């Protein structure tokens with residue numbers, strides 16, 4: 001793992017999430033209005049949103065989760081099978097390369113109501129985080145190789161994207 005890998009993992013993904021979140025909000029002006037309203041109520045208009053505000057901005061957090069569900073920057077996570085296993089009727093041989101399709105899990109109609117709709121409210125209705133414990137939502141992966149930049153990345157994306165739409 002080189003410094004370059006960490007730099008790319010830390011910058012490219014954040015830019016992709018901000019780009020997708022912004023395009024979703026431009027296409028859903030009612031959601032954009034609601035997000036700005038929440039920021040105005042919590043932060044006000046006299047200062048810029050900062051990291052300490054994030055915990056008081058549940059709708060902004062829901063928007064980022066919904067963006068990660070529909071547009072995970074890393075849609076396929078590679079793994080290698082360590083032993084022979086049968087999963088859901090499929091036989092998987094030892095040593096074979098496996099790709100976990102994070103994007104398909106995020107839009108699986110067995111787990112998500114109206115899966116293709118951008119609806120952040122779904123995350124206000126149920127408690128679900130993005131830290132690898134809910135297998136239908138794995139934008140940072142899961143287990144021993146899950147993203148070590150999860151907390152830092154989430155802080156950065158909420159603070160930068162929140163400040164960006166605050167100034168819209």
Ligand code: HEM
Nearest residue numbers: 009010013014074077139140141142145146147148149153
């Ligand atoms: C917020 C945006 C980010 C997303 C969506 C993201 C997503 C991911 C995913 C899906 C993996 C693979 C996890 C697995 O195999 O289970 C990963 C690995 C990794 N990420 Fe992130 N990441 C983000 C931000 C960051 C940041 C900010 C850093 C560092 C400052 C970082 C550093 C890494 C590294 C070093 C790995 C490889 C870990 C390993 O193979 O053991 N990521 N990331």
